[in-house]
Amino acid sequence: MPACCPKATRLHKPSLIPDFAYDPPTGPLSILHEDDAIIVLYKPAGLLTVPGKLANRQDCLISRLQAARWDALTVHRLDCDTSGVIIFARTKQAQGFLGQEFEQRRAEKTYIARLKGRLETDNGTVDLPIGSDWDYRPRQKVDPEHGRPAVTDWQVLDRAGDETRVRLTPHTGRSHQLRVHMLALGHPILGDQIYAPETRADHGRLMLHAESLSLHHPTTGKRVSFFAPAPF
Template identity: 70%
Template sequence: MTRRKVPDHAPSLIPDFSYDPPDVPLSVLHEDAQILVVDKPAGLLSVPGKLEGRQDCLISRLMAEYWDALVVHRLDCDTSGVMIFARTKQAQAFLGQEFEKRRAKKTYVARVWGVMAEERGHVDLPLGSDWPNRPRQMVDHESGRPAQTDWEVIGRSETETRVRLSPLTGRSHQLRVHMLALGHPIIGDQIYASGAARAADRLMLHSETLRLHHPASGELVSFTAPPPF
């Protein structure tokens, strides 16, 4: 088999994206002359959307208070948590290399549907766009790009599992598709979950920590935002 879509229990129809960004104040975790670190709320775009009515986003809100803020990376609209922004072009280039060369390390916390039997594991499944159903991504063994995720259970209930996810690559929707491929979609995922797993007021995925080298000192620094769920 060379090409495989995500499991059949995923919904066949992707709901229309209705953008209603949260009216909440900025949560700045750290600031200095080179960088800004922010806890992004769920439901807010990282950068402006292409369609009308999607200009409100984290970078525009941030620039209203910090005119020199520059984008380095993104989080999905529905994902919350730690994001870093540069304040100079030199810092932006340095941080861009931290992500491109995979020196930046991120961990996420997620609530996934179902009780995972193992304590930890590793997912190695290539991902590519499901073009007829964009923005959906899928496992694609023929032409997908390599994608790896480490996972570890940090809690269980009767119907769900709390996991810490460590992406070793940075593909679009990587954590969402990898968890779905394991049979445990992230709760509240309106694209990949179905049935009871979809019934939540938000996507239960949060960028918990970001560790990388500071563009001024070269020192390894780490930033954390506890999950709000």
């Protein structure tokens, strides 16, 4: 399926990007897997992966994890409002190995999202470069001239009313990639306070969930997979 046209997806700059109120969820860590080299967690929506720049945004998943597992090291991130599977290393060697899994695109991820409107085609690919919208950070945008390559496959799982449930498979890891690419299709992710703020009140969170992660284990070299069903 040909990529959608960037001219049809040009973003209208808002007069203001509202700052979000950080009120992270409480509760114990949800550990999906743990061994001598890695720790795999379920990250709840609303919790930063790493500390933010402001003083009131120091509570995050890595700080909570290190309070229980002092040797935990960050490998990758999920957006604050995204829930799902995330992996941490327990040694510098494992951290470097896993970093290469992501950098060399050997790590495979899938996401579940609920989109605004009905996608009539059952599957397709968005191949549009993404760059920062410097005037309105942290917003990103389709940027054919200066953006970095970004590719996302999508598959419809269900349609109900005026929304579509999809599985998303990113082949690159650009900031806000899935959110920008779905907006480019004309079907933003529901509950997105940056790209679809009019849907936030009805959903309370971004309807985006990291469902699965598959990569090679840093100790055994064997491919391992981790899964957490979407909570919506």
